[in-house]
Amino acid sequence: MPHAGLMDTDALGPEAGPLMRAKLHIRGGKRRLRQGKISAGILTLYDALGAAMEWHIASPERRSRLQVLKGENLNDEKIIFKVLVRSGVLDNSFDYQEFDRLVERAADEDMTGYDYRELLKGIESVMTRLGVMPFDEGELPPEDPSTF
Numbered sequence: 001m002p003h004a005g006l007m008d009t010d011a012l013g014p015e016a017g018p019l020m021r022a023k024l025h026i027r028g029g030k031r032r033l034r035q036g037k038i039s040a041g042i043l044t045l046y047d048a049l050g051a052a053m054e055w056h057i058a059s060p061e062r063r064s065r066l067q068v069l070k071g072e073n074l075n076d077e078k079i080i081f082k083v084l085v086r087s088g089v090l091d092n093s094f095d096y097q098e099f100d101r102l103v104e105r106a107a108d109e110d111m112t113g114y115d116y117r118e119l120l121k122g123i124e125s126v127m128t129r130l131g132v133m134p135f136d137e138g139e140l141p142p143e144d145p146s147t148f
Helices: 009-034 038-058 060-064 077-086 096-108 117-130
Strands: none
Touching: 009 038, 009 117, 038 060, 038 077, 038 096, 038 117, 077 096, 096 117
16 A cells, blocks of 8 residues: 555554545555556545545544434444534535445456546545645655555
């Protein structure tokens, strides 16, 4: 994965770690898409979204503003996404269920011909609403192209 060897999650902690992972995976996912490694790019962006949501709920301040229903498992990314929509952090313009199905497909097949432009717009919109984007890629550790 794009963060391999570029960060120490434990040293960064529960907020900075997922945030750095999300940023590294956004950068790596976009690179993979540009290189025609569509399935790998989609899977990398999925990981970026999961890390971004984990970062968002890790902050006690942000978490206190969420409308979490009794019994909801905030270790489940599908539940976190629903909570973020319900709480007004995200809107329904990004179809998480469709993205989840696309990720399953990308895990099973080579999607070389897939037009990812709309997906990338949606991911960038979600990342902006979560507060992860925009960011200065120059502040990230240098990319290691050998990470696939």
